[in-house]
Amino acid sequence: xxxxxxxxxxxxxxxxxxxxxxxxxxxxxxxxxxxxxxxxxxxxxxxxxxxxxxxxxxxxxxxxxxxxxxxxxxxxxxxxxxxxxxxxxxxxxxxxxxxxxxxxxxxxxxxxxxxxxxxxxxxxxxxxxxxxxxxxxxxxxxxxxxxxxxxxxxxxxxxxxxxxxxxxxxxxxxxxxxxxxxxxxxxxxxxxxxxxxxxxxxxxxxxxxxxxxxxxxxxxxxxxxxxxxxxx
Amino acid sequence: xxxxxxxxxxxxxxxxxxxxxxxxxxxxxxxxxxxxxxxxxxxxxxxxxxxxxxxxxxxxxxxxxxxxxxxxxxxxxxxxxxxxxxxxxxxxxxxxxxxxxxxxxxxxxxxxxxxxxxxxxxxxxxxxxxxxxxxxxxxxxxxxxxxxxxxxxxxxxxxxxxxxxxxxxxxxxxxxxxxxxxxxxxxxxxxxxxxxxxxxxxxxxxxxxxxxxxxxxxxxxxxxxxxxxxxxxxxxxxxxxxxxxxxxxxxxxxxxxxxxxxxxxxxxxxxxxxxxxxxxxxxxxxxxxxxxxxxxxxxxxxxxxxxxxxxxxxxxxxxxxxxxxxxxxxxxxxxxxxxxxxxxxxxxxxxxxxxxxxxxxxxxxxxxxxxxxxxxxxxxxxxxxxxxxxxxxxxxxxxxxxxxxxxxxxxxxxxxxxxxxxxxxxx
Numbered sequence: 001x002x003x004x005x006x007x008x009x010x011x012x013x014x015x016x017x018x019x020x021x022x023x024x025x026x027x028x029x030x031x032x033x034x035x036x037x038x039x040x041x042x043x044x045x046x047x048x049x050x051x052x053x054x055x056x057x058x059x060x061x062x063x064x065x066x067x068x069x070x071x072x073x074x075x076x077x078x079x080x081x082x083x084x085x086x087x088x089x090x091x092x093x094x095x096x097x098x099x100x101x102x103x104x105x106x107x108x109x110x111x112x113x114x115x116x117x118x119x120x121x122x123x124x125x126x127x128x129x130x131x132x133x134x135x136x137x138x139x140x141x142x143x144x145x146x147x148x149x150x151x152x153x154x155x156x157x158x159x160x161x162x163x164x165x166x167x168x169x170x171x172x173x174x175x176x177x178x179x180x181x182x183x184x185x186x187x188x189x190x191x192x193x194x195x196x197x198x199x200x201x202x203x204x205x206x207x208x209x210x211x212x213x214x215x216x217x218x219x220x221x222x223x224x225x226x227x228x229x230x231x232x
Numbered sequence: 233x234x235x236x237x238x239x240x241x242x243x244x245x246x247x248x249x250x251x252x253x254x255x256x257x258x259x260x261x262x263x264x265x266x267x268x269x270x271x272x273x274x275x276x277x278x279x280x281x282x283x284x285x286x287x288x289x290x291x292x293x294x295x296x297x298x299x300x301x302x303x304x305x306x307x308x309x310x311x312x313x314x315x316x317x318x319x320x321x322x323x324x325x326x327x328x329x330x331x332x333x334x335x336x337x338x339x340x341x342x343x344x345x346x347x348x349x350x351x352x353x354x355x356x357x358x359x360x361x362x363x364x365x366x367x368x369x370x371x372x373x374x375x376x377x378x379x380x381x382x383x384x385x386x387x388x389x390x391x392x393x394x395x396x397x398x399x400x401x402x403x404x405x406x407x408x409x410x411x412x413x414x415x416x417x418x419x420x421x422x423x424x425x426x427x428x429x430x431x432x433x434x435x436x437x438x439x440x441x442x443x444x445x446x447x448x449x450x451x452x453x454x455x456x457x458x459x460x461x462x463x464x465x466x467x468x469x470x471x472x473x474x475x476x477x478x479x480x481x482x483x484x485x486x487x488x489x490x491x492x493x494x495x496x497x498x499x500x501x502x503x504x505x506x507x508x509x510x511x512x513x514x515x516x517x518x519x520x521x522x523x524x525x526x527x528x529x530x531x532x533x534x535x536x537x538x539x540x541x542x543x544x545x546x547x548x549x550x551x552x553x554x555x556x557x558x559x560x561x562x563x564x565x566x567x568x569x570x571x572x573x574x575x576x577x578x579x580x581x582x583x584x585x586x587x588x589x590x591x592x593x594x595x596x597x598x599x600x601x602x603x604x605x606x607x608x609x610x611x612x613x614x615x616x617x618x619x620x621x622x623x624x625x626x627x628x629x630x631x632x633x634x635x636x637x638x639x640x641x642x643x644x645x646x647x648x649x650x651x652x653x654x655x656x657x658x659x
Contacts, residue, residue: 046433047474047476051474052471055409057380057402057408058406164658167658170657170658174326174327174328174403194327194328209378209380214378
C-alpha cells in the first residue's frame with residue numbers, strides 16, 4: 001500500500017496547484033458550450049475551439065479491462081464510446097516527474113474544468129489504464145476512482161489481468177512500453193513508456209494525440225470544445 | 233504491423249518518457265520524435281537509389297555499423313532491396329522511433345521499415361496508392377507528429393508542376409487528411425520541407441519544384457529558361473493546430489531544408505536557397521510578425537554552387553551547409569543568427585548532398601546523391617558515405633564506404649539508430 005499513500009499525497013498536492021488556474025479554465029469551458037461561436041481560447045498561440053477540424057486519426061482500441069473487480073471483465077470500447085473520452089496510460093508507482101505526473105496534471109485540470117461547468121457534465125469522461133497490472137489491482141484502482149471520480153465527471157481507473165492482456169492495447173495505440181532492468185538483470189518496478197494522451201470522440205475515434213512535453217490542459221479543453229461544437 | 237510491437241526485444245531508447253521529447257534530434261528530426269540518441273549511435277541507415285549497372289540495380293536501405301568499438305565498424309552489415317528504381321529520396325521516423333518511412337519521388341511508393349532490430353531493418357508495409365488517394369506525387373519530407381506521419385509532397389499527378397500539398401497518415405499507414413499548399417496571399421503552391429515549432433504552434437514550409445523539373449536531366453533543365461522559372465520562392469508559416477497558413481514570406485531561389493533552433497529559449501529557423509545561394513533566418517520581429525531575413529552568402533552565387541542539405545548543431549551556434557556542384561561542405565557560425573559567418577570549408581569530392589551530425593556534433597556523416605538525373609556523370613558520379621570526427625576546427629575522416637565498389641547504388645538520406653535491449657510489456 002506504500003505506493004497508494006504516495007499517490008494520494010501527490011493528488012492532494014496537484015489539487016492545490018491546480019486550483020488557481022481553475023477559474024480561467026472554467027470560464028473557457030463555459031464559453032465553449034454556452035456561447036457557441038464565442039468560444040474561449042486555449043492560449044494566445046492556439047486557435048479558438050470550433051475554428052479548426054480534428055481529423056479522425058484511428059479507431060480507439062478494444063481489449064479486455066478490469067474495473068473495481070477482478071472477476072468482471074469489461075470491453076475497453078465500453079469506456080470510449082458515448083462520451084468524449086480523454087484516455088491515457090499510467091501506473092501507480094510511476095516516479096518520473098516528466099512522465100505520468102504530467103499526464104496527471106493535465107487530466108486533473110480537465111477534470112476540474114468539467115466538474116465546474118454544468119454544460120460539460122456527463123459529456124466528458126477520463127480514463128486511465130494501468131501499465132502495471134500486477135501492482136495496480138482492480139481494488140487499488142478503485143481507490144483512485146473513489147478519490148477523484150464524480151458522477152458528473154467520471155474518471156475511470158482500469159487495469160488488466162496481466163501484461164499479456166495489456167500488450168495488444170498498447171500495440172494498437174502505438175504506445176511502446178518496457179520494464180526496466182537493474183544491473184543484475186532483474187526487472188524493476190520502473191516502466192519506460194512513451195506518454196501519450198488520446199482524445200477520443202463519442203464514436204470511439206481518436207481525434208487528437210498529445211505527448212507529455214506538449215501537453216496543455218487548455219489545448220485539450222479547446223479540442224473538447226471543438227468536438228462538442230461539431231456534435232451540435 | 234501492429235503485431236510486430238509484440239517482439240520481445242525492443243529499442244529501449246525509443247521508450248524514454250517525456251524529457252527526451254523536448255527538443256529535436258541529431259539534429260533534424262521532428263520534435264515529436266522520441267528517444268534522441270545523445271550518445272554514440274550504433275547504426276547508420278542510408279536510403280539508397282538503385283543505379284543501372286550497379287549490383288541488383290534496386291533501391292535499398294543500407295545499414296552501416298558506426299559503433300567504433302564494433303568489429304564491423306565502418307562496414308555495411310545489412311541491405312534490404314525494395315525492388316525497382318522509383319527515385320528513393322528521404323526518410324523519417326515515426327514518433328516512437330520504431331518505424332522508418334522511406335519515400336520515392338517518381339513512383340510515389342512509401343516503404344515502412346521496422347527497426348525493432350536496428351541492425352536488420354525490414355519492410356512491414358508499402359503504401360502504393362499515395363498519388364491516387366491524394367492527387368499529389370513526390371512524397372518528400374516525412375515528419376512525425378503524435379501518432380501520425382506528415383508528408384510534404386513536391387508535385388501533383390495531373391500537371392506534374394509544383395502545385396502540391398501535405399498529407400497526413402496515421403502510424404498504421406492509413407490516410408488521415410490532405411492539405412493543399414496555398415495559392416492565395418502570395419503562396420505559390422510549391423512544397424519541399426516541413427519544420428514544426430510546437431511551443432509556438434507553428435509549422436514552417438519551404439518550396440522547391442515539380443516532378444517535370446526534378447525528374448529532368450539537370451544539364452537540360454538549366455538550359456531551359458521556362459523550366460528555371462518553375463521553382464518556389466516562398467516560405468509559409470502555418471497555424472499547426474488548424475493547418476491554416478498565417479503568413480507567406482518571400483524567399484527567392486527555392487528555399488529547401490528547414491532547421492529550427494533546438495534551444496527552447498530560441499524562436500527562429502534557418503534555411504538555404506538552392507538557386508540564389510543564400511542563408512535565411514525566419515524569426516518573429518518585435519511586433520510578433522514572422523519575417524524572413526537574408527543572413528549570409530554561400531560560396532560564390534554567380535557559380536551556382538547549389539546549396540543542398542544543411543544541419544544545425546544542438547546548441548544552435550553552428551550550421552553545416554553542403555553545396556552539391558562544387559562538392560564542398562561549409563560550416564557557418566550562427567551564434568548570432570542575424571549574421572552567418574563561414575568559418576570552415578572542405579572539399580569533400582566531386583559532389584556532396586546530405587549531411588547528418590550526431591547530437592553532440594562530434595561526428596558528421598556525408599553522402600553524395602541528389603537526384604538520379606541531377607547527379608554528375610562519368611567519373612564525377614562518385615557515390616559514397618564518408619564519416620568524420622569534428623573537433624570544432626577540422627573534419628578528420630574515419631572511414632568511407634564506396635557505394636559503387638560495394639555495388640549498392642547512389643547514397644542519399646541518412647538516419648541513426650541505437651541498440652539497447654529491454655523487455656516489452658507482455659513478453
